[in-house]
Each structure stands twice: as structure tokens, then as C-alpha cells.
Amino acid sequence: MVNAQLPITTPPKYNFPLPSMHAENLQLPKQFVELSLRSLKKLENTQQMSKRNSENSSLINENSKIDFPRLIRLKPNQTSTPVMAIDVSSIKIGETETGLLLAIRGAIIWKHANRYQYLRIGPFPFHIYEENKNLISSILRNHSQLAQFQDFTIPNSFYIQSRLTAIFERWIQTSINQITNNSLILFDGSLASGSFEHSLESITQMLRTARSNQNIILAFSKMTRLVFRGQRLTDLILKHPPPCLLKMANYFTNTRLTHFFGSVYVAKLSGANYAFRLDIDNAIPEIKAIEAVKKLLGNDLILQSYPETLRLAHIYSTFTAAEVLGIQRWISQEADLRIITKPNLRRLLFGRFGKGPEG
Amino acid sequence: MRLYKKEGSTIQIISFPSERVNKGDYLVIADSSTGKGIIVQVVEIQYANIPGFLEELLRSCNDDYSIQGEDVDPFEMSNHIRYIQDAHLLICKIRAVYSNKGPVFASSLLPSRSRAKIKKISTERLFAQKKPNIKYLANLGETTEKNQLEVDIRALDGSLNIITGKKGTGKSHISKLLTLSLVSQGAPVVILDLNSEYTGLGQDSDGKPNRFHKQIHILTPGHNLKVTLKQLKLGVMTSILVNALNLPGTSAREFRRIWRFLEQNGNLTMQDLGSAIKSWKCNQHVRDALFSRYYTILGSGLFTDDPMQAISLEDSLKKSRVGGAVVIDLRDTSTIDRLIVVEYVLGKIVELLSRWKLKAIFLFAEEAHLYLRETYWDDIVTRMRHFGVFTTFITNQPDTIRENIYRQADNLFLFNFTNEHDLETISRASKVDAETIKSIAHDLPLHHCVVLGNIVNDFPIVVKVRKLDVYAKGHTRLFFSSKTNFREVIQQ
Known part of the structure; x- marks a missing residue:
């Protein structure tokens, strides 16, 4: 179990609003910090890094048997309900002679007494190179309960970034779920398992905790490629006046590798012509799920159809250029690692036409 | 401090918060590879143009709706981030180029950006080459x-x-x-x-x-x-009349004649000068012009006929x-x-x-x-x-x-x-x-x-x-000044 392995002791529950929510209530995952520190130790031998193309699992599933989307009109519910949002960002800080430097940071935003508050965790620097890849992978595997997947292979250095990010994000999500109740918790992404980042057990456990604590998780996807009869899901709702939802019943079917925990909705929550995919725990009754969206409308600021808390969580976790410079300085001064600038072969070969990633 | 840019006689230097530099300070940019260096003066201090700083400000803008919170920073990176954010750009002017032969006023040297060492230089060291006589x-x-x-x-x-x-x-x-x-x-x-x-x-x-x-x-x-006319030279008096009192040329010519006449007779006094103008045979306009200047000079109080007062x-x-x-x-x-x-x-x-x-x-x-x-x-x-x-x-x-x-x-x-x-x-x-x-x-x-x-x-x-231990006079008289006792002043 992911949550059991994360060194989190459950603090006493208290109801949100969270004026007293402080860092001490969230114990940092020691292994995460240790992993970060261990990764920054210098290597003596350099080895060639192997690169693998990142696998991108597609969620596109156009099922001809799915029900026609059902429009649900919404009315804001002003009942005071805490709203929280979680987002995690990672960034490539640079390259060393032996590997890759990353930084990860998470942000939790909540609204209390009409004011937004934040808790930021990080940045955590990581040095990923050939020799410590195995170690990191094994730690990640333990955390992610990946033993159940037989096709697991050691990920390449670049792919580890997204996996570390996901592990950290899931840890924050789980921790918040444990210390709050009767709250709306907003995630960035979907409620599906199957990839390394989102294991079945970890999501099941998290949703179970949420239900027992009377929390409702609303997962917003900014990017979705889901289509219905050749039309993008998010385009279907645009002609309807906001706020409204489109319920996509029976849209997904679970497979051996992928499990969908959420009922899929398309949400258009404000006047602007934006719509997002919204996943809500399918184990809770629909009426309760819709009520949760209404409470979100009544308790959070919605701009461009997107909740402000989630937008702020993204903004607060994102790294600015100055922060990257600061982290680079920390790495060179405190970790004694030399950041090198590798030539951009695309640029060298194709000049102005050499667009795309370096290498 | 790191050398960033040189444009003409202007040098731009990046400095960090721990390096305290003020406007007007002198810096020396020493290039060990050439044994030469540049002496520059800081004429302007700006914020370094750190990329992404606007996003940083927008994220933490302080108004009524500002978002408050806490940062858990186990690696204490925030200090390093602030160090970058608070970097300054020093705009400096080249004052001299120095070599073993001493400072030369030029701006042609281009020191190495990677090897140049920049440090403050005191005015004492600045003047070391040309020490003033004690x-x-x-x-x-x-x-x-x-x-x-x-x-x-x-x-x-x-x-x-x-x-x-x-x-x-x-x-x-x-x-x-x-x-x-x-x-x-x-x-x-x-x-x-x-x-x-x-x-x-x-x-x-x-x-x-x-x-x-x-x-x-x-x-x-x-x-x-106070001076007597005898102490004065004709040239000085003519200058006063022409330059200060705008006496026309014709009248000035007549005045010179009167002056010489009085000088020859040993009667160079203000009283005799007045009498001479009065009795002098000349155009009435010239006489009027001389008279008006005479009375102005008389009224100035600068001139006296009493040698004891002079x-x-x-x-x-x-x-x-x-x-x-x-x-x-x-x-x-x-x-x-x-x-x-x-x-x-x-x-x-x-x-x-x-x-x-x-x-x-x-x-x-x-x-x-x-x-x-x-x-x-x-x-x-x-x-x-x-x-x-x-x-x-x-x-x-x-x-x-x-x-x-x-x-x-x-x-x-x-x-x-x-x-x-x-x-x-x-x-x-x-x-x-x-x-x-x-x-x-x-x-x-x-x-x-x-x-x-x-x-x-x-x-x-x-x-x-530096302060001077001298009696400060010439203060502006203030109406609301508590120090001014007008009654005392009047009595004095």
C-alpha cells in the first residue's frame, strides 16, 4: 500500500477551514528527502546514459456503445464548505556530466474566510544518473505497488522525473485526505490508474480515505483527447449556458491495466468558452457528486470555468526562472555538482530550423 | 561581482546582496591574464533583470487579497533563490585603465569576463599614484x-x-x-x-x-x-559709471575731463565733484546724466570726503x-x-x-x-x-x-x-x-x-x-521659529 509506506502519521482530524494548517501537520516523506540527498552524492565513474522514448499511454477511447451525454444544469450552493487544491511541479534544472538534475515542488491551496492560503513543500532536488537509477526505481516501485505489473522495467532517467513527481503528488494528496474532512479536494488530472504514476492500490486507498472523511475529490483535466462521435468531449458543452455538466455515462471500460475510478463529466462552470473534463469518485452517488460541484461553485471563485484554488495551486508549485537559477546555485554550492551546458545538436545541425528538444 | 557588459565607457556589473556597493563607489576590474585592469565608478544601481521575476511578484503580490502561507523548505533553498532575486546591476563608468605604469585615462581595455576579479577600491588607493603634498x-x-x-x-x-x-x-x-x-x-x-x-x-x-x-x-x-575719491583711480570710477550705472560714452568723456581737472587742482572730493558737474560747461543732457549718477554714487555711502572715515x-x-x-x-x-x-x-x-x-x-x-x-x-x-x-x-x-x-x-x-x-x-x-x-x-x-x-x-x-566649528550666520528668518524672540530682537 502506497500510503502505508509513506512515513505519514495520521494527525488528529479537524474540520476545515484550516487556519491552523501548518507544515508540522504534514510530515515530510523522509525517504523522499533521503532519496533526494543520496541522489546528489557525486559519482566517480561516468557511464553513458541510455535513453528510451517515453511511453505515452493514450486515454482515447471512442466507444460506440456509450450513452449519449446527459446535460446537468447547476446552481451554486453557498453552504460553507472548505475547498482545497493540490498541484505538484517538476523541472529539469540542468545536466551534469553523469546525469540529470531535477527539482520537484508541491503546493496546497485552501480558501479560508474568503482568503486563500498556501502551503508549499519543496523544492526537492534530485540527481538522476545511471548508477542511482536502479535505487530510485526500486524505491519508487515500493511506493507505487508496481510489483503487480509484470512488464515493469527500469525507467530511463528522463522518465523518472514524471514518476517522482507523481509519487510526491500522491503523497500530498493522501496526506491532505487524511487530515481533512467534509471538504472538496481538487486534483489536477484524472482518477484513473494504470500507469506507473497512478497505481490501482494507491488510488483505491485514497478514495476510500476520502469517503470515510466525507471528502469529495474533484479531478480536473486541462488537456483531454476524449471524443464522442468524432467530436471532442469538451466541445460538446460549449453551446450550453453555464454552469452545467455533461455526464458521460459508461464512457470507459476498465481493462487489466487501466482502472477508471471516476465518473466522467465535462464541466463548464463559468461564462468563458472553456470546458474541462471532471472526474468524480464513481463510488459516491451521483446526486452527492453533483452537489459537490454546486458547493464548489458556491465556495470558490471560478474564472474561465476553472476553480481559483486549483489555478493558484498550479501557480504556487510552478518554478520561475529566478527559482531555477537559485536552485542551480544551491546545487553548485551545497551539493558541489557542476552543471554543464551540452550543445544542442538540433540547433547545431539545423540552425534556425532545429526546433524541438535538445539532443 | 561579475562583469556583464561593456558599451563604450559604460560597464555593467552584476552584484549580489552580500556585496555592499553604493553609488559613487570605485571598483577595480582586474584581469590577471593581462596584468591590466579598469577602475570604474558606480553611477547607477538597478535591479538585475532576473528572468521570471514578474511572475514571482505577481504570485506574491501584497494587497487585500494577498495569499498568505508557509513554505516547507527542507533544503533551505529559499536563501539561494532570494540571493538571485536580489541581484543588482551596477552601471559603472570607466575612470581609468591601469597597468604597471600606473593609471591612464582611457576606456579601450576589454577585460576577460570569465577571469576578471572585481573588488572595491578605496579613495586612498585611488590617489596612491598621485599623492597630495602633506x-x-x-x-x-x-x-x-x-x-x-x-x-x-x-x-x-x-x-x-x-x-x-x-x-x-x-x-x-x-x-x-x-x-x-x-x-x-x-x-x-x-x-x-x-x-x-x-x-x-x-x-x-x-x-x-x-x-x-x-x-x-x-x-x-x-x-x-568707505573710500575717498583720491584712493580711487579714474579707471575704476569710470568702470563704476559705465558698467554699473550705464553712463553713456559722451557723458563718460566729460566725466573724465572733470576728474582730471579736479585731480590737477587737488580737489578730488565728492563735494567738489558735485560742484564741478554743476558748473561744467557742457550739454544739459550730459550734465543731467552726470548728476543722476553723482547722486547715486553719493547715496551708496561708499564714498566719503573724510580721510579718517576712509x-x-x-x-x-x-x-x-x-x-x-x-x-x-x-x-x-x-x-x-x-x-x-x-x-x-x-x-x-x-x-x-x-x-x-x-x-x-x-x-x-x-x-x-x-x-x-x-x-x-x-x-x-x-x-x-x-x-x-x-x-x-x-x-x-x-x-x-x-x-x-x-x-x-x-x-x-x-x-x-x-x-x-x-x-x-x-x-x-x-x-x-x-x-x-x-x-x-x-x-x-x-x-x-x-x-x-x-x-x-x-x-x-x-x-x-565635514562640520566646521564656525559661527553660522545668514540663517533664514522664520516666522514660526520658536528660537526667534522678536521682542528681544527689536530691543537689541
Whole structure:
């Protein structure tokens, strides 16, 4: 179990609003910090890094048997309900002679007494190179309960970034779920398992905790490629006046590798012509799920159809250029690692036409 | 500090919060590979253009809706991030290039960006190559790095100097400081004192006589500055009539005749002059013109027929030959009388210098536009300079001094100015670039001035002018001042 392995002791529950929510209530995952520190130790031998193309699992599933989307009109519910949002960002800080430097940071935003508050965790620097890849992978595997997947292979250095990010994000999500109740918790992404980042057990456990604590998780996807009869899901709702939802019943079917925990909705929550995919725990009754969206409308600021808390969580976790410079300085001064600038072969070969990633 | 950019004579340097650098400080950029370096002066300090800083500000903007929170930073990276965010960009001007042979005023060297070491350099080290003679040292005050700025006062010799700055910034103070420094080095000084500010030079702050007491001679026109016509030369009198009182040429010619006539008869008195004009055979208009000038001169109180009342300016100046200051107190003198007095004093000085009765003289002229005729400006910087009149102009209205004066000024003592127009005027001084003047003068605190020119070896130095233990006179009379007891003043 992911949550059991994360060194989190459950603090006493208290109801949100969270004026007293402080860092001490969230114990940092020691292994995460240790992993970060261990990764920054210098290597003596350099080895060639192997690169693998990142696998991108597609969620596109156009099922001809799915029900026609059902429009649900919404009315804001002003009942005071805490709203929280979680987002995690990672960034490539640079390259060393032996590997890759990353930084990860998470942000939790909540609204209390009409004011937004934040808790930021990080940045955590990581040095990923050939020799410590195995170690990191094994730690990640333990955390992610990946033993159940037989096709697991050691990920390449670049792919580890997204996996570390996901592990950290899931840890924050789980921790918040444990210390709050009767709250709306907003995630960035979907409620599906199957990839390394989102294991079945970890999501099941998290949703179970949420239900027992009377929390409702609303997962917003900014990017979705889901289509219905050749039309993008998010385009279907645009002609309807906001706020409204489109319920996509029976849209997904679970497979051996992928499990969908959420009922899929398309949400258009404000006047602007934006719509997002919204996943809500399918184990809770629909009426309760819709009520949760209404409470979100009544308790959070919605701009461009997107909740402000989630937008702020993204903004607060994102790294600015100055922060990257600061982290680079920390790495060179405190970790004694030399950041090198590798030539951009695309640029060298194709000049102005050499667009795309370096290498 | 890291070298970032060089454009012409401007160098840009990135500095970090731990490196405390002030505007006006000197830095040395040493390139060990060539053994050469550049001496630059910081003329502007800006925020370094850190990418993404706008996003940083927007994220943490402080208004009523600001978002509050906490950061869990187990690796304590925030200090490093702040270090980057608070980086400064120093805009510097190249003052000299140095090598083993010493400093050279050039800007052609391009030091290595990767190897150049940048550090602060004190004014002491700056002047190390050209040390002033200890005998002629004058302490001007404290530099930004808290060192005493001691300059060679001989740099004022043969120089044209300007002291300018906003009202109340300390112009008269440095002027007094320079005066006393010159006096203590045995130099003669004449001060045209518009507001009786220099009359306390011979007293300490408690009003008691100080060590300069016997060297300060205060002359008040109409009181202890009175002359007989016999003491005057015809040329000086004609100058007064023509330049100060605008006497036309024809009338001036008649006046010369009258003067010579009286001189030949030994009757060169004011009374006889009046009688002579009255009885002189000439055109009525000429007579009227001469009469009107005669009465103006009579009313000035500067002239007397009683030799006992007369004081010889020549004697006062001669006393100052071994160090002394003659203060011409013009406070209670009307505009016309002021012109007459200044014309007389300058005429007398030139006369004494041309006869080698005096070696040279340092003239301090406050707000000279109020008493100096148009043609005198050029005269002072060209002809009179050759006679040995070394002038220091003191003004809070820089546009009252002509552009050519700025161009020829050898030393400039510049106090704070905020007005762009004023700064533009001063920036015409040839001793330094306009950017330095505009940038440094704009931010100078009270009693701080930037010294430019020969006196500081052409290295502009910001100095906090040291305090003087002299009796401060010439204070502005205030209505709401609690110190002023008008009843007492009236009784006195």
C-alpha cells in the first residue's frame, strides 16, 4: 500500500477551514528527502546514459456503445464548505556530466474566510544518473505497488522525473485526505490508474480515505483527447449556458491495466468558452457528486470555468526562472555538482530550423 | 561581482546582496591574464533583470487579497533563490585603465569576463599614484567608505571652480571650508557675501573668536568700507559709471575731463565733484546724466570726503597676503549699490594684481548673477584669471552661470539637485560625463557632494562635507521659529 509506506502519521482530524494548517501537520516523506540527498552524492565513474522514448499511454477511447451525454444544469450552493487544491511541479534544472538534475515542488491551496492560503513543500532536488537509477526505481516501485505489473522495467532517467513527481503528488494528496474532512479536494488530472504514476492500490486507498472523511475529490483535466462521435468531449458543452455538466455515462471500460475510478463529466462552470473534463469518485452517488460541484461553485471563485484554488495551486508549485537559477546555485554550492551546458545538436545541425528538444 | 557588459565607457556589473556597493563607489576590474585592469565608478544601481521575476511578484503580490502561507523548505533553498532575486546591476563608468605604469585615462581595455576579479577600491588607493603634498592637505570630509577625503588645496590655484546645489544642501558650508583651508595655507581670499553668511568665519560655533579671527576682515559698504575719491583711480570710477550705472560714452568723456581737472587742482572730493558737474560747461543732457549718477554714487555711502572715515581695501588685501579673507558684506546693500561696490572691489583687485601688489587672489562669489555685469563673466574666466583672480562661483540656480563657465570649470562641487533642467545645465561641465552628474547628483543626501575635477585627480568622489566649528550666520528668518524672540530682537 502506497500510503502505508509513506512515513505519514495520521494527525488528529479537524474540520476545515484550516487556519491552523501548518507544515508540522504534514510530515515530510523522509525517504523522499533521503532519496533526494543520496541522489546528489557525486559519482566517480561516468557511464553513458541510455535513453528510451517515453511511453505515452493514450486515454482515447471512442466507444460506440456509450450513452449519449446527459446535460446537468447547476446552481451554486453557498453552504460553507472548505475547498482545497493540490498541484505538484517538476523541472529539469540542468545536466551534469553523469546525469540529470531535477527539482520537484508541491503546493496546497485552501480558501479560508474568503482568503486563500498556501502551503508549499519543496523544492526537492534530485540527481538522476545511471548508477542511482536502479535505487530510485526500486524505491519508487515500493511506493507505487508496481510489483503487480509484470512488464515493469527500469525507467530511463528522463522518465523518472514524471514518476517522482507523481509519487510526491500522491503523497500530498493522501496526506491532505487524511487530515481533512467534509471538504472538496481538487486534483489536477484524472482518477484513473494504470500507469506507473497512478497505481490501482494507491488510488483505491485514497478514495476510500476520502469517503470515510466525507471528502469529495474533484479531478480536473486541462488537456483531454476524449471524443464522442468524432467530436471532442469538451466541445460538446460549449453551446450550453453555464454552469452545467455533461455526464458521460459508461464512457470507459476498465481493462487489466487501466482502472477508471471516476465518473466522467465535462464541466463548464463559468461564462468563458472553456470546458474541462471532471472526474468524480464513481463510488459516491451521483446526486452527492453533483452537489459537490454546486458547493464548489458556491465556495470558490471560478474564472474561465476553472476553480481559483486549483489555478493558484498550479501557480504556487510552478518554478520561475529566478527559482531555477537559485536552485542551480544551491546545487553548485551545497551539493558541489557542476552543471554543464551540452550543445544542442538540433540547433547545431539545423540552425534556425532545429526546433524541438535538445539532443 | 561579475562583469556583464561593456558599451563604450559604460560597464555593467552584476552584484549580489552580500556585496555592499553604493553609488559613487570605485571598483577595480582586474584581469590577471593581462596584468591590466579598469577602475570604474558606480553611477547607477538597478535591479538585475532576473528572468521570471514578474511572475514571482505577481504570485506574491501584497494587497487585500494577498495569499498568505508557509513554505516547507527542507533544503533551505529559499536563501539561494532570494540571493538571485536580489541581484543588482551596477552601471559603472570607466575612470581609468591601469597597468604597471600606473593609471591612464582611457576606456579601450576589454577585460576577460570569465577571469576578471572585481573588488572595491578605496579613495586612498585611488590617489596612491598621485599623492597630495602633506603640507597642502585639506580635509573635505568623509567618503562613502568612511575614509577622510584629504585633497591638495593647491588644486584651486589658477582654477575656476563652481559650487552648486539645491537650496539648503550645504553649498556655503563647503565654500567656508575651502576658504578657511586656503586661509590656513596663507592664501588671500575675497568673498562677495550676499547674505552675511561668512561674517562668522572668525568665530567658533559659540560666537567666540577662533584661530582665524585675526585673518578674517569683514567690510560692510557704507559702514567700514568707505573710500575717498583720491584712493580711487579714474579707471575704476569710470568702470563704476559705465558698467554699473550705464553712463553713456559722451557723458563718460566729460566725466573724465572733470576728474582730471579736479585731480590737477587737488580737489578730488565728492563735494567738489558735485560742484564741478554743476558748473561744467557742457550739454544739459550730459550734465543731467552726470548728476543722476553723482547722486547715486553719493547715496551708496561708499564714498566719503573724510580721510579718517576712509578704509583702504588695499590695506585689507595686503593684510591677507599671508593668509586671510576679506568678506564684503553685501546683505544690506541695494541692487545698484551692490553693483557699484562689486565694480569697485573687482576694479581694485585687478589694479593691485596688475601692479604686482598682490600675487594672486581667490574670489568667492555667491549668486554672482545678482551683482556681476554681463561682460564680467567672460572677463573672469579669461582676462582676470591671467591676472591671478581665481574665482569660485556659488549658486543654487545653475542656469544663471553661463555654459562656457561650466565648460572651463576646473573643479565642480556638486550638491543634490532633483530638477532635470538643473541637472541638464550642470551636465555641460567638461570634467565628467553627463550621466554621472545626472545620476549621482540626483541621489546625493544632505551635506553630501560629489567633487569633480583636478582637486580629486579627475576621479569624481562623493563626500560628506565635514562640520566646521564656525559661527553660522545668514540663517533664514522664520516666522514660526520658536528660537526667534522678536521682542528681544527689536530691543537689541
